[in-house]
Amino acid sequence: MRVRIIFVLKNKGGHVPFHHQYLLAEVKEKILSDSKKYDGFTDYNFSGLKGQTKISKNGLHFYSSRVTLVLSSPDQVFIDHFLQNLFDLKELTVGTLQLIPEGVEQEMLPVFGDSIKCICISPVVLVEPNSSSVYVKKFISPDSDVFSDLLYESTIDRMEKTGVYTSEQIASFYKFQIVPDKNYLEKIKEGEKKFARIYPVHFRNEKHEVRGYTFPFSLYAAPQVQEYLFNYGLGVYTHKGFGMLDIANADFTRKTEAYHFLTVDR
Secondary structure, three states: OEEEEEEEEOOOOOEEOOOOHHHHHHHHHHHOOOOHHHOOOOOOEEOOOEOOEEEEOOEEEEOOOEEEEEEEOOOHHHHHHHHHHHHHHOOEEEOOEEEEEEEEEEEOOOOOOOEEEEEEOOOEEOOOOOOOOOOOOOOOOOOOHHHHHHHHHHHHHHHHHHOOOOHHHHHHOOOEEEEEOHHHHHHHHHOOOOOEEEEEEEEOOEEEEEEEEOOOEEEEEOHHHHHHHHHHOOOOOHHHOOOOEEEOOOOOOOOEEEOOOOOOOO
8 A cells, every 4th residue: 555644844945865765764764663573674665755846955945835755565554553653753854854744645556457657756776786786886778678677577576575476477477668758868868967866775784876767657567566566666675765656647636535544552
């Protein structure tokens, strides 16, 4: 399931670094620090912070009255536990942003077919930095077979490890192709902007660097694979806030409903 967490922003103009996934990962660890149950738990994904922003040399400055964060996991108990701990905090700081948790909405999953048009609401990372792959920081063209192959391999490997899918189902998921929006890539190139950047990621108290990609694309894959990626994220380090997808041109007011998480007496 996927939920949108809505925060009231106390200090308009506050900022976070442009690449702030690592700060959100640190906040997540703080929120879950009370429970050993979730030590090493990685079956979740989250977006970057969303709101009205302006860019400066300090990063992203937020000027909207509210900021949202999308959290996804197939484990509803985990999501409820996270939300209860978050709302118990009353207020939290990310970068210089002072955020007050206000509400939660559940996203309705789209209807999956042969393909779906996606956008990246957090960067997609192809290869883990501790691997011996030459592709850790090397730029790979999104329209190349290598790009799709790397994401296919990581997706199938992760799906197998869930134990949810039979070997016959895994074998049937051979169709997988990422087709980037060429018009978008051409506009980015003309504007001398970037859709692929180097991002910091912290793993076992060590800082690493990875290349992440953010661009719209069409995903051709089995409906079960599409649903898995919307719940778990695409690529590697999804539990560090990378690889969250959404539907291109989605109607954000139509596909959510209020979510009331289960609270537990402590």
